Amino acid sequence: MKNFTSVHDVPDIPKLVNEAVEIKKYPLQNTTLGTHKTLGLIFLNPSLRTRMSTQKAAYNLGMNVIVMNMDKDSWALETREGVIMDGDKAEHAKEAVAVMGEYCDIIGVRSFPGLKDKEADYREEMLNIFLKYVGIPVVSLESATRHPLQSLADLVTIEELKKTKKPKIVLSWALHIKALPQAVPNSFAEWMLAAGHDLTITHPAGHELSEDFTRGAIIEYDQSKALADADFVYVKNWSSFNDYGAVSNRFPDWTFDGKKHSLTNEAKVMHCLPVRRNVVISDEILDGTHSVVIQQAGNRVFAAQAVLQTMLEEME
Amino acid sequence: MKNFTSVHDVPDIPKLVNEAVEIKKYPLQNTTLGTHKTLGLIFLNPSLRTRMSTQKAAYNLGMNVIVMNMDKDSWALETREGVIMDGDKAEHAKEAVAVMGEYCDIIGVRSFPGLKDKEADYREEMLNIFLKYVGIPVVSLESATRHPLQSLADLVTIEELKKTKKPKIVLSWALHIKALPQAVPNSFAEWMLAAGHDLTITHPAGHELSEDFTRGAIIEYDQSKALADADFVYVKNWSSFNDYGAVSNRFPDWTFDGKKHSLTNEAKVMHCLPVRRNVVISDEILDGTHSVVIQQAGNRVFAAQAVLQTMLEEME
Amino acid sequence: MKNFTSVHDVPDIPKLVNEAVEIKKYPLQNTTLGTHKTLGLIFLNPSLRTRMSTQKAAYNLGMNVIVMNMDKDSWALETREGVIMDGDKAEHAKEAVAVMGEYCDIIGVRSFPGLKDKEADYREEMLNIFLKYVGIPVVSLESATRHPLQSLADLVTIEELKKTKKPKIVLSWALHIKALPQAVPNSFAEWMLAAGHDLTITHPAGHELSEDFTRGAIIEYDQSKALADADFVYVKNWSSFNDYGAVSNRFPDWTFDGKKHSLTNEAKVMHCLPVRRNVVISDEILDGTHSVVIQQAGNRVFAAQAVLQTMLEEME
The missing domain is CATH 3.40.50.1370 (Aspartate/ornithine carbamoyltransferase)
Structure with a gap:
C-alpha cells in the first residue's frame, strides 16, 4: 500500500x-x-x-x-x-x-x-x-x-456491531446550516460498496452524490422507506453536488430524531463528528443507547x- | 488521586x-x-x-x-x-x-x-x-x-525558602489594566490554608474574594499593616468578584515596589507570571534579589x- | 560551541x-x-x-x-x-x-x-x-x-556539489513584491567568506548590504559580468539596507531565468525557499536540472x- x-x-x-x-x-x-x-x-x-x-x-x-x-x-x-x-x-x-x-x-x-x-x-x-x-x-x-481513514473506522465499527452477515446500511442526508463537503458520504459509499455491503442512500431531490462514488447503491428519495428495517443509519449532511456547494435548509424535517429512528430495526446511529445537536441529530438520539458516534471516533x-x-x- | x-x-x-x-x-x-x-x-x-x-x-x-x-x-x-x-x-x-x-x-x-x-x-x-x-x-x-498546578508549585517554593515553620504569608492585590480572573488568588488562598499556613490577604475595598476560598485567612484592608513582618508576599491582580469582572485602576498606589517591600521582613516576592512590569510590580523588585518568580515558574x-x-x- | x-x-x-x-x-x-x-x-x-x-x-x-x-x-x-x-x-x-x-x-x-x-x-x-x-x-x-542554520546547509550543499576547490559563487539580488529581511544574504556572505570561498555579490544600486557582512566579497553591479563563469548562483531578494526596508520593483529584469543562467558555467541555482515562482526565479529554472533548492532544504x-x-x- x-x-x-x-x-x-x-x-x-x-x-x-x-x-x-x-x-x-x-x-x-x-x-x-x-x-x-x-x-x-x-x-x-x-x-x-x-x-x-x-x-x-x-x-x-x-x-x-x-x-x-x-x-x-x-x-x-x-x-x-x-x-x-x-x-x-x-x-x-x-x-x-x-x-x-x-x-x-x-x-x-x-x-x-x-x-x-x-x-x-x-x-x-x-x-x-x-x-x-x-x-x-x-x-x-x-x-x-x-475521507478514507473515517470510512475505514466506520467499516470497523460496523464489523464490530453487525448482527447479521448483510446488515441493512442506510446513508441518510441531514439538515445543516453551512455548506459541507461531500467527502465523508462519497467515501462512506465507496467503502461500503467495495466491502460488499448493501447500501441505501436517502436524501432530498437535488442532493444526489456523484455516481462515481454511489454506483451500486440503492437511491431512495423517500426517507421513511429507506429507514425501514435499517440496521445502521449513517446520518450526514452534505452540500449539493449538482448545484455545487449549495446549502439546503428547505428540508427542516431531515433532522434525525427518535421518530425517524422508530422506523428502523433498532438501528445503530452513526456520524463522523463534529455534529450539530438538534440540527443534524437530536439530543434524544445522541444521548441514547443507539448512538455509536464515540465508538466510531475511538476506532x-x-x-x-x-x-x-x-x-x-x-x-x- | x-x-x-x-x-x-x-x-x-x-x-x-x-x-x-x-x-x-x-x-x-x-x-x-x-x-x-x-x-x-x-x-x-x-x-x-x-x-x-x-x-x-x-x-x-x-x-x-x-x-x-x-x-x-x-x-x-x-x-x-x-x-x-x-x-x-x-x-x-x-x-x-x-x-x-x-x-x-x-x-x-x-x-x-x-x-x-x-x-x-x-x-x-x-x-x-x-x-x-x-x-x-x-x-x-x-x-x-x-489554578491548582500553580498553587502546588507556589507551595513547593515556599517550602524551599521558608526560614521558620510558620512564615507570614501575604497575598496582596495589585494594579492592572485588564480584567483578570480570580483563579490564581482563589487557588493560592485555599492551598495555603489547607496546608496549614497563616495567610493574610490585603486588597482595596471592593476586591474581596469569595469566602469559599478565603475562609480562615485574615483580611486586612490596610496594606501597610498587612505587609508588616511578611516573609512572603504573593503579588497579584484580580478583577472584582462582587462587582463581577470589574477592573479597578482607581488604586495606582497598589503597584508593588521597593517602598512597600521595605515594610516587610525582607520578604520573598512571588507572582505566577506573566507580570506587567511597573504596573503590578516594579523593575526594582523584579530585577532585585527578593524576587522568586523564576524559581516559582521552574517549580x-x-x-x-x-x-x-x-x-x-x-x-x- | x-x-x-x-x-x-x-x-x-x-x-x-x-x-x-x-x-x-x-x-x-x-x-x-x-x-x-x-x-x-x-x-x-x-x-x-x-x-x-x-x-x-x-x-x-x-x-x-x-x-x-x-x-x-x-x-x-x-x-x-x-x-x-x-x-x-x-x-x-x-x-x-x-x-x-x-x-x-x-x-x-x-x-x-x-x-x-x-x-x-x-x-x-x-x-x-x-x-x-x-x-x-x-x-x-x-x-x-x-540565518546561520540556512547558511550552514548552503555551505554543505556547495561542498557536496562543487567540482573545483574554488568554485565561483555569486549571490544575486532578485525581484520581489514585499520587503524581505537581509538576514539570509548577510549570513550567506559571511559564511562563504569565513569558509574561504570567493564570493561575488551583484545587485542594483541602492541594494548594498552592510559591509560588516560583505567585507572581502567582490561587489559587481553589472549582473551579466557577475554571472559569467559562475559555478553557483544564490538567487535572493532583500529589501534595502541603506534606505532601510524599502522595496524595489523598479528592476523587473532581475528575475532569474534561463537567459541569465546561460551566462553562467552551468551554475547550480540556489535559494533558501520559500520562493515566488516567476518573480524571483522562473519556472524553467526551478523545474530544470540546475536547481538544487530541494537538496539545500534537505540539508x-x-x-x-x-x-x-x-x-x-x-x-x-
Missing part, C-alpha cells in the same frame, strides 16, 4: 479491517516498528479527531510526529501551474511538498474543497501535488472528495494504526 | 509537596512509568508556562504528549444543554470531550472564565463537562476559578510531574 | 561541515545522545523548513521537542527596558525567556526584523535577551540579521543535527 487516499489504494479490504480489529485488542504489539521514523501531519484545515487519533496511532507504533498547521504556522500555498506569484501566496505547493518529503517518512495531509469550483475540487489538486512531489507514502487526512486510532503499520512493514 | 482540579482532590498535601521536592532533586527516576501513555493538553486559552512545563513533566516520565489548541487547531465548543446548534459552535463539548478521552490516558484542560456571568463561571461548566464525559483522569491547567515542572506520577502509579 | 547565532560562534567551520556530511550518511548514529533532553523551538514568526527540519534533527538525536508559537499559543512580548507595561504586551521577554530556560536544555528562537528601525533590528534585541536571560545554549532559527536537517550534536556532546 504505497499511499492511502481512497479505498482503491487498498489491495485487501477485509485484511485491513481485520488488522484494525486486532490492533484494537492489542494496540502495543508493534511499538518499535516505527522507531526513528517520522510522520508529518500537514493540516490545511482544522481537525480534532484526525489530528489526535493519527498522532496516537503513530505513538503506538513508536514513530515521531511533526504537526504542521499550514497558514497558521507558516503561509498559504499556490497550486496553479505557470502563475506569476506576485499575490498573497508566498510559496508554491510543489516546493513546500518536496521539502516536507525530505523531513518525513510518511506524510498525512488534510485539504478541504473550496466548494466553489466543482472541477477543481474533484481534480484533487492539492492531494495530487503531494502524490506527485512528496516522494514518500501519503495518507489522506481528508481530501476534497474523500479512528486503530484505522490509522492499521494503515501506518502496513506502510511501515512495506518499508522494511 | 483520580483528578487534580483543586486542593480538595489531594488526599495528602505534605506527601505531594515532598514528592515534588524529590522529583526536583532527581527528575529522571521514573522515565519509563509513562511509556506508551499519552497526555492530552487541551488549551481553550493561551499558555506559556503551563504548556511548556507540563510537556516537560510528561517527557520526564516517558509519556507522549498531544497538544490541542481549541479554536485555532479546530473549532469552538458549545457547552449549553438542549440547545439547537445553529450558531457559530460546530461541536458540543460533550462529544469533543468523550472523543478526546478515547485518545489519551490523562487529559489536561485550560478553560478561563468569561468574567461576565459569575454563576456560569463559578459553576465551572467546561471543567465539569470534562470530568463528566472524558472517562480518564483530568488535570486542571487553570479553570474558571482555580511548575516538578508540581506537574508529581501529579502525573501519582496518577500513573495509580493506573498500574 | 555555547551558542549558534552566527558563523563567529563556530570554532572550526570545516569540522562542522564535515560532521553534517557524516550525519547525512548515517543520521542515526547518535540516537541516545539527546535522551531526556528537551529542545524548545520558539517561533515569533512563521516557519516551515526550520520548524520541520530542526524537529527532525532533534528526533534523530533522541531529544524531546517543545514547539511554542509566541503570539498564537500565548501572547506578545515586551523587549524595552524600564517601560510601564500598560499597553498590549502582557509579558516582558526577560521573564518569558528566563522561564523557557527552566524547561529546556537547548533553545531555538526565530525573531524577524521589523524593517522599520535599522538600529533596533541590527542591535538584535530579542536574540540578545535570549542570550542574556535564558541560561542554556541558544540556536538561532533566523534572527533579525542572520537543513543535517546542519541542525550537527549543531545540536556538538552542543549535546559538550554538555556531557
Whole structure:
C-alpha cells in the first residue's frame, strides 16, 4: 500500500479491517516498528479527531510526529501551474511538498474543497501535488472528495456491531446550516460498496452524490422507506453536488430524531463528528443507547494504526 | 488521586509537596512509568508556562504528549444543554470531550472564565463537562476559578525558602489594566490554608474574594499593616468578584515596589507570571534579589510531574 | 560551541561541515545522545523548513521537542527596558525567556526584523535577551540579521556539489513584491567568506548590504559580468539596507531565468525557499536540472543535527 487516499489504494479490504480489529485488542504489539521514523501531519484545515487519533496511532507504533498547521504556522500555498506569484501566496505547493518529503517518512495531509469550483475540487489538486512531489507514502487526512481513514473506522465499527452477515446500511442526508463537503458520504459509499455491503442512500431531490462514488447503491428519495428495517443509519449532511456547494435548509424535517429512528430495526446511529445537536441529530438520539458516534471516533486510532503499520512493514 | 482540579482532590498535601521536592532533586527516576501513555493538553486559552512545563513533566516520565489548541487547531465548543446548534459552535463539548478521552490516558484542560456571568463561571461548566464525559483522569491547567498546578508549585517554593515553620504569608492585590480572573488568588488562598499556613490577604475595598476560598485567612484592608513582618508576599491582580469582572485602576498606589517591600521582613516576592512590569510590580523588585518568580515558574515542572506520577502509579 | 547565532560562534567551520556530511550518511548514529533532553523551538514568526527540519534533527538525536508559537499559543512580548507595561504586551521577554530556560536544555528562537528601525533590528534585541536571560545554549532559527542554520546547509550543499576547490559563487539580488529581511544574504556572505570561498555579490544600486557582512566579497553591479563563469548562483531578494526596508520593483529584469543562467558555467541555482515562482526565479529554472533548492532544504536537517550534536556532546 504505497499511499492511502481512497479505498482503491487498498489491495485487501477485509485484511485491513481485520488488522484494525486486532490492533484494537492489542494496540502495543508493534511499538518499535516505527522507531526513528517520522510522520508529518500537514493540516490545511482544522481537525480534532484526525489530528489526535493519527498522532496516537503513530505513538503506538513508536514513530515521531511533526504537526504542521499550514497558514497558521507558516503561509498559504499556490497550486496553479505557470502563475506569476506576485499575490498573497508566498510559496508554491510543489516546493513546500518536496521539502516536507525530505523531513518525513510518511506524510498525512488534510485539504478541504473550496466548494466553489466543482472541477477543481474533484481534480484533487492539492492531494495530487503531494502524490506527485512528496516522494514518500501519503495518507489522506481528508481530501476534497474523500475521507478514507473515517470510512475505514466506520467499516470497523460496523464489523464490530453487525448482527447479521448483510446488515441493512442506510446513508441518510441531514439538515445543516453551512455548506459541507461531500467527502465523508462519497467515501462512506465507496467503502461500503467495495466491502460488499448493501447500501441505501436517502436524501432530498437535488442532493444526489456523484455516481462515481454511489454506483451500486440503492437511491431512495423517500426517507421513511429507506429507514425501514435499517440496521445502521449513517446520518450526514452534505452540500449539493449538482448545484455545487449549495446549502439546503428547505428540508427542516431531515433532522434525525427518535421518530425517524422508530422506523428502523433498532438501528445503530452513526456520524463522523463534529455534529450539530438538534440540527443534524437530536439530543434524544445522541444521548441514547443507539448512538455509536464515540465508538466510531475511538476506532479512528486503530484505522490509522492499521494503515501506518502496513506502510511501515512495506518499508522494511 | 483520580483528578487534580483543586486542593480538595489531594488526599495528602505534605506527601505531594515532598514528592515534588524529590522529583526536583532527581527528575529522571521514573522515565519509563509513562511509556506508551499519552497526555492530552487541551488549551481553550493561551499558555506559556503551563504548556511548556507540563510537556516537560510528561517527557520526564516517558509519556507522549498531544497538544490541542481549541479554536485555532479546530473549532469552538458549545457547552449549553438542549440547545439547537445553529450558531457559530460546530461541536458540543460533550462529544469533543468523550472523543478526546478515547485518545489519551490523562487529559489536561485550560478553560478561563468569561468574567461576565459569575454563576456560569463559578459553576465551572467546561471543567465539569470534562470530568463528566472524558472517562480518564483530568488535570486542571487553570479553570474558571482555580489554578491548582500553580498553587502546588507556589507551595513547593515556599517550602524551599521558608526560614521558620510558620512564615507570614501575604497575598496582596495589585494594579492592572485588564480584567483578570480570580483563579490564581482563589487557588493560592485555599492551598495555603489547607496546608496549614497563616495567610493574610490585603486588597482595596471592593476586591474581596469569595469566602469559599478565603475562609480562615485574615483580611486586612490596610496594606501597610498587612505587609508588616511578611516573609512572603504573593503579588497579584484580580478583577472584582462582587462587582463581577470589574477592573479597578482607581488604586495606582497598589503597584508593588521597593517602598512597600521595605515594610516587610525582607520578604520573598512571588507572582505566577506573566507580570506587567511597573504596573503590578516594579523593575526594582523584579530585577532585585527578593524576587522568586523564576524559581516559582521552574517549580511548575516538578508540581506537574508529581501529579502525573501519582496518577500513573495509580493506573498500574 | 555555547551558542549558534552566527558563523563567529563556530570554532572550526570545516569540522562542522564535515560532521553534517557524516550525519547525512548515517543520521542515526547518535540516537541516545539527546535522551531526556528537551529542545524548545520558539517561533515569533512563521516557519516551515526550520520548524520541520530542526524537529527532525532533534528526533534523530533522541531529544524531546517543545514547539511554542509566541503570539498564537500565548501572547506578545515586551523587549524595552524600564517601560510601564500598560499597553498590549502582557509579558516582558526577560521573564518569558528566563522561564523557557527552566524547561529546556537547548533553545531555538526565530525573531524577524521589523524593517522599520535599522538600529533596533541590527542591535538584535530579542536574540540578545535570549542570550542574556535564558541560561542554556541558544540556536538561532533566523534572527533579525542572520540565518546561520540556512547558511550552514548552503555551505554543505556547495561542498557536496562543487567540482573545483574554488568554485565561483555569486549571490544575486532578485525581484520581489514585499520587503524581505537581509538576514539570509548577510549570513550567506559571511559564511562563504569565513569558509574561504570567493564570493561575488551583484545587485542594483541602492541594494548594498552592510559591509560588516560583505567585507572581502567582490561587489559587481553589472549582473551579466557577475554571472559569467559562475559555478553557483544564490538567487535572493532583500529589501534595502541603506534606505532601510524599502522595496524595489523598479528592476523587473532581475528575475532569474534561463537567459541569465546561460551566462553562467552551468551554475547550480540556489535559494533558501520559500520562493515566488516567476518573480524571483522562473519556472524553467526551478523545474530544470540546475536547481538544487530541494537538496539545500534537505540539508537543513543535517546542519541542525550537527549543531545540536556538538552542543549535546559538550554538555556531557
